[in-house]
Every structure is written in structure tokens, then in C-alpha cells.
Amino acid sequence: MKNAPFLRSYTLFYLLFLYGPILLLPIFAFNDSRVVAFPLQGFTTQWFAEMAADQNLRNAAKNSLIIALSVASISTILGIFAARASVRYRFPGKGPILGMVMLPLVLPEMIVAMALLVVLLSIGIPLSLFTVILGQVLICTPFAVAILTSAFQSLDRSLEEAALDLGETPLSTFRLIVLPLVMPGIMASFLICFTISFDEFIIANFLGSGQPILSVYIFGQFRFPAKVPSMLALGTVLVLFSIILLGFAEYMRRRGIAKAGGKDSGGFL
Amino acid sequence: MAQIPSAEARAGLKLISPTAIYVILLLAVPLATVLIYSVLTGSRGSVLLPITGENYAELWSRPVYGYIMLKSLLVALTVTFITVMLAYPVAYFVSFHVKPERKSLWLFLITIPFWTSYIIRVSLWFVILGYDGVVDSTLMSLGFMDTQLNIASYSILSIIIVLAHAYAPFAVLPIFVSLEKVDRSLLEAGQDLGESRWSTFLRVTLPLSMPGVIAAALIVFIPTVGDYVTPELVGDGKEPMIANLIETQLLKLANFAQGSAFAVASMLMVGIVSVVFVLLNRRFIGGQK
Numbered sequence: 001m002k003n004a005p006f007l008r009s010y011t012l013f014y015l016l017f018l019y020g021p022i023l024l025l026p027i028f029a030f031n032d033s034r035v036v037a038f039p040l041q042g043f044t045t046q047w048f049a050e051m052a053a054d055q056n057l058r059n060a061a062k063n064s065l066i067i068a069l070s071v072a073s074i075s076t077i078l079g080i081f082a083a084r085a086s087v088r089y090r091f092p093g094k095g096p097i098l099g100m101v102m103l104p105l106v107l108p109e110m111i112v113a114m115a116l117l118v119v120l121l122s123i124g125i126p127l128s129l130f131t132v133i134l135g136q137v138l139i140c141t142p143f144a145v146a147i148l149t150s151a152f153q154s155l156d157r158s159l160e161e162a163a164l165d166l167g168e169t170p171l172s173t174f175r176l177i178v179l180p181l182v183m184p185g186i187m188a189s190f191l192i193c194f195t196i197s198f199d200e201f202i203i204a205n206f207l208g209s210g211q212p213i214l215s216v217y218i219f220g221q222f223r224f225p226a227k228v229p230s231m232l233a234l235g236t237v238l239v240l241f242s243i244i245l246l247g248f249a250e251y252m253r254r255r256g257i258a259k260a261g262g263k264d265s266g267g268f269l
Numbered sequence: 270m271a272q273i274p275s276a277e278a279r280a281g282l283k284l285i286s287p288t289a290i291y292v293i294l295l296l297a298v299p300l301a302t303v304l305i306y307s308v309l310t311g312s313r314g315s316v317l318l319p320i321t322g323e324n325y326a327e328l329w330s331r332p333v334y335g336y337i338m339l340k341s342l343l344v345a346l347t348v349t350f351i352t353v354m355l356a357y358p359v360a361y362f363v364s365f366h367v368k369p370e371r372k373s374l375w376l377f378l379i380t381i382p383f384w385t386s387y388i389i390r391v392s393l394w395f396v397i398l399g400y401d402g403v404v405d406s407t408l409m410s411l412g413f414m415d416t417q418l419n420i421a422s423y424s425i426l427s428i429i430i431v432l433a434h435a436y437a438p439f440a441v442l443p444i445f446v447s448l449e450k451v452d453r454s455l456l457e458a459g460q461d462l463g464e465s466r467w468s469t470f471l472r473v474t475l476p477l478s479m480p481g482v483i484a485a486a487l488i489v490f491i492p493t494v495g496d497y498v499t500p501e502l503v504g505d506g507k508e509p510m511i512a513n514l515i516e517t518q519l520l521k522l523a524n525f526a527q528g529s530a531f532a533v534a535s536m537l538m539v540g541i542v543s544v545v546f547v548l549l550n551r552r553f554i555g556g557q558k
Contacts, residue, residue: 017434021396024397025393091278100292101288107491110511115296138292195384218386232389246384
């Protein structure tokens with residue numbers, strides 16, 4: 001590898017730019033002043049206490065957790081069906097169907113949300129946490145399909161054939177051979193869908209009809225300057241939380257590649 | 270394991286049917302509904318026959334719609350340009366100057382900020398750009414200036430900065446993937462034939478990585494043009510973009526027909542720009558022969 005001092009320092013600056021706002025989070029979360037500005041005023045854990053005591057916040061967090069767990073489960077299951085079918089079989093209409101599944105990746109989210117909202121309102125389905133789940137699954141499924149497709153692709157077909165030759169049924173082959181081998185992919189898909197859903201705002205806001213959901217709650221609180229420091233404390237907690245989750249997802253992904261005997265080509269998606 | 274095609278087709282269709290039914294019911298049908306609503310007559314909270322082109326005529330005749338669409342388009346294109354230009358050297362560095370076993374660690378580092386609460390990241394830009402913020406207090410204490418810049422008060426500029434930051438990782442990944450595919454022996458060949466490193470880059474590496482650049486541009490452009498949160502939070506709602514206008518039409522005014530027409534028009538705009546990107550790419554690849 002050649003040394004490239006200029007490129008290297010540029011990349012480090014770029015990382016600083018990317019991380020800038022996140023590095024400020026803990027600084028102001030522990031800063032002893034309601035006004036979020038320099039110079040710093042001293043150390044306090046008051047904002048974390050305020051955050052922990054906020055009953056509405058706890059409600060919103062609970063709802064977000066319910067939504068994110070449901071969305072991650074449903075998207076991953078739908079993703080398994082689509083990825084397995086697309087890797088394993090050729091069938092008519094494959095292109096259009098997969099195109100439709102992946103469409104939300106190239107459609108502004110607002111359009112997906114509004115189209116769904118118009119239909120729900122027209123047929124009179126009341127908005128609730130359930131409708132938020134319905135909408136977010138649309139957004140998360142493409143990510144699940146992308147991750148799971150590469151998991152199924154790195155699977156060695158001859159292992160399955162061997163199991164079938166040895167007298168296993170297709171179903172037990174899937175359970176005993178395929179499922180354990182793609183398990184890391186399934187875990188990675190679940191964790192990434194969970195993270196996307198937990199952070200998602202547009203669908204939570206427009207299909208949730210004012211239900212307390214974490215992202216919507218945070219959005220609302222930023223309109224009150226006095227609430228900002230405790231939101232930054234919450235932000236610090238959330239950042240730690242997602243770094244742990246993503247580190248775990250990345251670990252699972254790598255283990256999956258190693259298990260299937262492939263080479264790491266890097267990257268999440 | 271020879272299978273006759275029809276059995277394979279049946280098995281495949283059966284397997285994909287749950288996912289297919291889900292997206293048809295919850296995505297295809299709603300999109301079709303919006304398309305149909307856009308040519309019906311709107312009344313508050315519902316739509317009526319007859320079929321009409323009125324909604325589109327309204328879009329055409331009121332300059333504010335055109336203004337917001339054009340503004341969103343320009344903001345998104347600017348953000349796309351900045352993001353891709355800033356990301357290219359980073360992708361190049363990781364692909365060409367980082368040891369293979371360290372590459373995924375670098376990519377991981379680049380993607381982490383993207384996975385943290387978008388709304389909180391957006392709001393933190395106030396602290397950086399706003400009155401007494403990081404930028405102002407640093408520049409003032411270094412003696413570069415004696416009044417506050419308060420960049421946050423320039424809505425469109427701050428929207429551009431925040432969006433360019435938010436979508437940065439999206440641009441790095443596709444460019445990186447296309448750079449990884451560049452055959453390293455071509456570069457050696459170019460240099461053996463007497464090209465300088467810079468001209469080898471311009472004539473070999475850059476054209477070969479163009480598909481990644483176009484993909485990056487699309488991946489950044491589409492969500493930015495439809496962004497809702499940033500204009501609402503950073504711009505304080507004073508500089509609405511497409512998504513904010515769709516919200517106003519559909520929810521605040523409950524004008525389903527007019528809102529649908531606007532949604533269809535914006536989808537068309539996004540579609541046209543995307544097709545232009547893809548055609549540019551094709552032309553670029555064709556031009557190499």
C-alpha cells in the first residue's frame with residue numbers, strides 16, 4: 001500500500017465532519033446550563049435525571065420498542081421469503097415483484113407515507129401503533145431482502161442436496177441446514193430493521209396520529225429550548241445503544257461470512 | 270436435482286407470495302390510489318367524480334408550486350453534488366490505500382454516524398451553526414471576525430449543510446464498491462505505457478468508477494429531495510420543500526385530490542432526474558469504447 005498523506009488527512013477530516021455533531025452530544029448532555037452553547041458551564045448529571053423522570057418519554061420509548069420489535073420481526077420474515085425465492089428459484093414475474101419490494105428504497109419516504117395514509121383514511125381504518133408498523137415494514141423490508149439475499153447467496157447448494165439425498169424432507173433440510181447457516185444474516189437483518197424503525201420519523205408521525213412514539217416525541221421537544229438538554233442526554237443514551245446494536249450486527253454478519261466460507265467484502269448493505 | 274421449470278416457477282411464486290401480497294396491498298394499491306385521486310375532483314376529506322385535469326392545471330397555474338419544486342430540486346442537486354465530491358476521495362482512500370483486512374473497519378466507522386437518531390443530529394447543527402455556536406465562537410476567539418455569522422439564520426444554506434452531512438455515508442459506500450471492482454492491473458498497464466498517476470486516474474480509474482458515482486448521486490438525491498424533517502427543524506418551516514407541501518395539502522387542507530396531484534408531479538420529477546442520471550451513466554460507459 002502506498003502512503004498518501006494528503007488523502008489520509010483529508011479522510012480524517014471527513015470523519016471529524018461526520019462525527020462532529022455526535023461528539024457534541026455528550027459534551028452538552030453533561031453541561032450544567034439550559035442554554036446549549038459555548039463556553040461550557042461545568043459538569044452535571046441533572047439532564048439524565050430529568051430524562052429518566054419523564055413519564056411521557058418512558059411511554060414513548062415503550063411504544064417505540066413495541067413498534068421496532070414488531071417491524072424487525074415482520075420485515076425479516078418477509079425478507080426471508082423474498083430472498084430465498086429470489087436466490088433459489090426462477091419464476092415468472094420475479095423482476096417486477098422484487099422491483100416492487102425494493103421500490104421504497106428509491107421513493108421519497110413522504111410519498112410512501114402519504115399514499116398509505118390516503119388509503120387508510122379513505123377506507124376508514126383508524127390510525128394507531130398498528131398502522132405505523134404496517135408502514136415501517138414497507139421501508140425496512142428492502143434492507144432485510146438486501147442483507148438476506150447475500151446471506152442466501154453465500155450458501156453452498158451441495159449441503160442442501162446432501163441432506164435431501166440422506167433422506168431429510170425439504171422442510172427439515174431448511175430447518176437443520178439452511179436456517180443455522182443463514183442465522184447470522186437473519187440476526188443482522190433483524191438488528192438493522194430494528195434500528196431503522198426505532199429512528200424512523202415520517203411514518204411514525206403521519207401514520208401514528210399523535211401516539212407518543214420516541215422519534216415524534218423528540219421532534220416535538222426540540223421546539224421547547226428548556227427541554228433540549230434532556231433530549232441531548234437521551235441522544236447520548238441512544239447513540240451508545242445503537243453503536244452496541246450495530247457492533248453486534250456487524251459481528252454477526254462477519255461470522256456468517258466466515259461460516260459460509262466466503263471472504264469479507266466489507267460494508268453493511 | 271433436475272426440476273421441470275413449471276414446478277420450479279410454482280415453488281418460487283409460492284415462496285415469495287407473502288412478501289408479494291404485502292407490497293401489492295400496502296404499496297402498489299396505495300400508489301395506484303394516489304394516481305387515480307390526482308385526476309378526480311377534490312372536496313374536503315374525500316374525492317368525487319368526474320375525472321378532471323383541474324388539479325394538474327392548478328399546479329401549473331400557481332407559481333408557488335413550481336417555485337417549491339424548483340427549490341427542492343436545486344437544493345437536492347446541490348447537496349448531491351457536494352456529497353459526492355466530498356465522498357469520492359474518502360472512498361478512493363479506503364479502496365486504494367487501506368489494507369484489505371482493515372477496509373470493513375473504516376467503512377464501519379463511516380457508517381456509524383448515519384445510524385444515530387437523525388432528528389438529534391439535525392438539531393445539533395443548531396449548536397454548531399447558530400448564534401454563539403461552535404463555528405461562531407471558534408472564529409471569534411481566533412480573531413477572524415468580531416460579529417456573529419449565525420449561519421443557522423440562512424435557512425437554505427443550513428438545510429444544504431445539514432443534508433450534505435446526513436447523507437454522506439450513502440455516497441461513500443457505492444463509490445467504494447465500484448472502486449473495489451477496478452482491475453488493478455489496468456492501472457499498472459497505464460503507468461507502464463507512460464501515463465502519469467494523475468492521467469491514469471483520469472483516464473482509467475475515474476471512468477471505471479462512474480457507475481458507483483451515479484449510484485451514489487441517486488441514493489443521495491432521492492431522499493434529499495423528499496426530506497421533511499430538515500426544512501421543518503433547521504429552516505424553521507420558513508423554507509418548505511416538496512414533502513412539507515404534500516403534508517400541507519393532504520393533512521392540513523385535507524385536499525386529497527390536489528395533494529395527490531402534487532405527489533404524482535413530484536414522483537415524476539424525481540423519476541425524470543433519476544432517468545437522466547442513469548442515461549448519463551450509460552453514455553459515459555458507451556463513450557469509453
